Amino acid sequence: MSDLADLSIAAAGEGMANGAFSAGELLEAVLKRASLTEADLHCYLTIDHDGARGSAHESEVRRREGTPEGPLDGIPIAVKDNFCTRGLQTTCGSQILAGYRPPYDATAVARLRRAGAVIVGKTNLDEFAMGSSTENSGFGPSRNPWDRERVPGGSSGGSAAAVAAGSALGAYGSDTGGSIRQPASLCGVVGFKPTYGLVSRYGLVAFSSSFDQIGPLAKSVDDALTLFEAVAGHDPRDATSYPGPAPVARPELARGAKGVRIGLVKELAGEGYEPAVAEATTKIVEVLGAEGADVVEVSLPTFATALSAYYLIAPAEASANLARFDGVRYGLRLPGDTVEDMMGRTRAEGFGPEVTRRILLGTYALSAGYYDAFYGQAQRVRSKLIAELAEVFGRVDALVSPASPTTAFELGAKTQDPLSMYLTDVCTIPANLSGIPAISIPVATDERGLPIGFQVMAPALGEPMLFRVAAAVERLAGFSARPELATAGVARP
């Protein structure tokens, strides 16, 4: 391996354990990679050089004393900028929070620190995680390491691009409608959204509370599981946190797909799906079958209206959650003669167009006279989807589909038409509406050399089956392509 920044978490952990290199050397390789790629890719909003170096040094001390914390000790990772980090700027990609330094750590961040992880910095995102390209960031977009004229996806686009570029060994994002899996798909990395409630949302700045879920972006399925294990588990500070122990998936990684009943989702195909995406999906389904999985096509009719329900419920919840940005307790304030005047001016100035649009949409959907027709109806569609999934999961163990209907699109291609941007989430949204776990695994490239993601979904708390199938898909696909970073000084193997 020519460069430590290209290592997996598993390999880097081994390298530090056997003394081949130190946590400090690993971090410097990652910081050097970031220094070479950031001008092009803009994965990070903040790089915490001093904090990361301090954490790496502490990790070295623990290792020298023979008391490392576990598989993440000394591993340089990136965290999306909607996770609160004590004393470290947290903007959510919004000008309304420029310069905000939270007085506390999110639970996921606190657990990472306890696990000895080295937090390199905070990654770029669509403002308040609303978007599918990072073009809605209030601080400029990130770019796709595979082609800098294209988007990395979103909203966790900075995290996905950082992992693909080697400016972090792994990263965390949040997935409300596909914000981990879609950018993972577009950047050729693994992205995992756990079952709703398995990772605490405490300190994750809320967008849509009944959908938001923290999860990892990684170079391999194994690394994704390691990152998940570090942050999963009940947290009394999140009332929606799952009270039982997190399911144990690691023993399933090597079991293979033989005998597993897999359902190919009929509704996630056809018009709007690029031929290369459809072909790659078919190919993986075939090799799963050849390995001994029992693959059938299944129909979930409500998947066709899941997107519509999502774009009512998520903005409704967002309009309530974002009421807290009122110019009183933190962030931007514009002057006003009255408190209402101050709030209206502050919010109009501080929020970008997509956030403004969703607040208006959600306020409308919740307003008197329209509540039942829109919000109430969407919540019933959600119940119908959950009932359909329960029936289908009686017949199959896992569902599969593309992770995104297309590969990475060009910057600006969808910014003028909000609905066309929303439609890019069509494959990922059903898992958020129903709370089930889902993962995107890179399996192929299209004719332009852009990565294609394959999605696996399992029943709620079905992480063991999800990781069993995901590991089989990863092995069978044998995806080994890497982006050619155009930046001088980055040599690829």
Place this chain on the structure above:
Amino acid sequence: MPIEIDIAHVARLARLALGPDELEIYHAQLGVILEHAAKVQSVPVSGLEPTAHPLALVNGFRPDEVRPSLDRDEVLAAAPEAAEGYFVVPPALEGS
């Protein structure tokens, strides 16, 4: 069926002081989005209760224990304006 939206009223409810040009753009965009979202109205859902939480958990209570709070000065340091241990805002009532 065109969807009726009083965009100025909605913006006021949301505390967004938008100009007339902006309101016009958002009005048009919301119309397109809501037309698509109205597809939910064609789904037969009779007899189904609305879902607010995907795992149907009951409320997660924790023991009522006294624990340290965030430091007041540290919290107020993030505020646009604070004085004497309080957040400061413009008048909320006319004539005050």
